[in-house]
Amino acid sequence: MMRLHYAPGSAHSAAVRIVLAEKGMACDARALDLARFEQLDPAFLALNPEGMVPVLEQDGRVLAESFPIMLFLDETHPGPSLAGADSRERYRVHKWGKYVETHIAPNLAIVRWRALGGQVPEAARARLDRLPRPRRDLWRRAERGFDADTVAAAAAALDKAAERLAADLAERDWLAGEAFTLADAAVFPHAIQFEALGHAPSEPVARWLTRVGERPAAAALDKEFFPIATMGPEPARWG
Amino acid sequence: MLDVYTWEPNANSGKPLFCLHEKGVPFTCHYIDMGTHEHHAPEFLAINPDGTIPAIVHDGFTMTESTPAMEYIDEVFEGPPLRPADPFRRWQMRVLMRFMDNIVAPSLAMIASNRLAAPRFVGQDPADLRAKLERIPLPERRATWEKLMFQATPPEDIAESESRVAEAIRRFDSVLAEDAWLAGDDFSLADICVFATFYALPSSRDEEVNDQASPHLMRWLRACHARPGLQAALAMGKGFITQRAAEIRERLGVSEAAGA
Numbered sequence: 001m002m003r004l005h006y007a008p009g010s011a012h013s014a015a016v017r018i019v020l021a022e023k024g025m026a027c028d029a030r031a032l033d034l035a036r037f038e039q040l041d042p043a044f045l046a047l048n049p050e051g052m053v054p055v056l057e058q059d060g061r062v063l064a065e066s067f068p069i070m071l072f073l074d075e076t077h078p079g080p081s082l083a084g085a086d087s088r089e090r091y092r093v094h095k096w097g098k099y100v101e102t103h104i105a106p107n108l109a110i111v112r113w114r115a116l117g118g119q120v121p122e123a124a125r126a127r128l129d130r131l132p133r134p135r136r137d138l139w140r141r142a143e144r145g146f147d148a149d150t151v152a153a154a155a156a157a158l159d160k161a162a163e164r165l166a167a168d169l170a171e172r173d174w175l176a177g178e179a180f181t182l183a184d185a186a187v188f189p190h191a192i193q194f195e196a197l198g199h200a201p202s203e204p205v206a207r208w209l210t211r212v213g214e215r216p217a218a219a220a221l222d223k224e225f226f227p228i229a230t231m232g233p234e235p236a237r238w239g
Numbered sequence: 240m241l242d243v244y245t246w247e248p249n250a251n252s253g254k255p256l257f258c259l260h261e262k263g264v265p266f267t268c269h270y271i272d273m274g275t276h277e278h279h280a281p282e283f284l285a286i287n288p289d290g291t292i293p294a295i296v297h298d299g300f301t302m303t304e305s306t307p308a309m310e311y312i313d314e315v316f317e318g319p320p321l322r323p324a325d326p327f328r329r330w331q332m333r334v335l336m337r338f339m340d341n342i343v344a345p346s347l348a349m350i351a352s353n354r355l356a357a358p359r360f361v362g363q364d365p366a367d368l369r370a371k372l373e374r375i376p377l378p379e380r381r382a383t384w385e386k387l388m389f390q391a392t393p394p395e396d397i398a399e400s401e402s403r404v405a406e407a408i409r410r411f412d413s414v415l416a417e418d419a420w421l422a423g424d425d426f427s428l429a430d431i432c433v434f435a436t437f438y439a440l441p442s443s444r445d446e447e448v449n450d451q452a453s454p455h456l457m458r459w460l461r462a463c464h465a466r467p468g469l470q471a472a473l474a475m476g477k478g479f480i481t482q483r484a485a486e487i488r489e490r491l492g493v494s495e496a497a498g499a
Contacts, residue, residue: 095302234342
């Protein structure tokens with residue numbers, strides 16, 4: 001039996017759960033509460049020292065990192081492939097899987113932290129010391145508050161991401177091709193938050209958000225797409 | 240038709256070269272001179288408006304992300320497979336490539352470009368440099384070049400990068416203590432991804448990368464440097480990289496492959 005450790009409000013968790021539902025896969029899902037910093041409990045850090053959800057346990061193996069997990073699920077489980085219908089579509093799937101990690105998620109986390117007035121509660125502060133140093137440093141930066149330049153650069157990156165989504169969606173209904181793929185699953189839970197953070201989507205992106213959101217796999221998670229003040233992947237340190 | 244627009248066999252620029260030579264796929268290489276900022280010139284921006292190298296164009300389909308492009312190359316062309324058959328090993332390969340692309344390679348790039356590229360800009364006309372910056376499409380790249388041109392990379396950022404590279408050397412050494420290659424028994428895209436920036440470490444970081452400090456990484460570096468495909472890609476350089484690779488092979492006691 002597979003076990004998925006996830007968190008409501010975590011876009012990376014939602015992306016994996018959409019794939020599970022699209023492929024009709026059963027799974028023992030264990031929820032963590034990010035607002036209470038349960039991802040820094042020793043039991044979870046034993047699974048993923050970075051303290052990040054989601055984590056998949058299967059056959060004694062522990063897999064982290066949402067997009068590689070999504071590819072793993074697609075490759076190991078029967079049913080229609082979600083990795084793209086041909087090699088060009090599959091390139092686009094990988095391209096978007098990477099772009100989410102490098103350009104969307106880290107910047108979304110910063111914009112969201114500022115918009116929601118994110119704070120590390122007193123009780124959680126000592127827990128941050130359990131993280132590896134780079135991850136701890138990112139949280140310490142968040143705790144001090146990101147400076148205006150950092151927030152502005154992150155907001156500009158989200159606008160750029162919205163432009164790129166619009167460009168790909170101008171040519172087709174789904175991000176990678178003529179059907180729903182892992183690219184749509186990976187990007188949707190992040191992009192659905194843009195509007196609440198003041199980055200209203202353009203027409204093609206809004207239509208695509210509706211299209212993905214109406215799929216039963218995404219609709220079932222409707223109550224879990226709320227923005228939460230938590231850190232994402234580390235922002236790029238060198239262009 | 241397969242066209243690769245790239246600079247030297249180094250880091251992201253090198254990935255398609257290493258990958259195509261390992262697969263034995265013929266291609267046309269167009270050298271884009273990063274030293275003269277050709278990747279920000281209109282001719283190249285017509286191919287990749289982001290002004291990043293490499294760009295790979297296969298039968299009219301343009302790819303500008305080097306790691307996703309390697310997955311494409313492995314899938315589309317004949318030749319030895321460069322991705323493990325086992326999905327768990329594939330997951331492992333992809334996680335290592337992410338760690339390399341997002342954390343380690345940028346740290347090495349920060350260190351190397353501050354050492355090698357930044358000094359070239361000292362004494363140049365600031366107005367000329369500003370004009371060069373204006374031509375860079377992506378804001379994150381522009382910010383990086385600005386730091387290089389005006390020697391403005393904070394020393395603590397470079398120290399942080401040093402510490403990350405040291406950590407990565409330890410991590411890869413421990414992975415290679417368990418397995419012959421980074422994603423198991425067979426050479427894979429993960430090995431290419433790491434070798435593309437690690438090939439020079441026995442010379443540039445010889446205090447950390449040597450037979451005593453990192454024996455498993457050294458065993459792997461020797462095995463990589465002995466591969467005819469990787470040697471052939473390293474021979475495509477027009478600058479100092481090809482010469483440096485030959486010196487490293489000599490230092491490691493690796494022989495030159497016939498025909499490389």
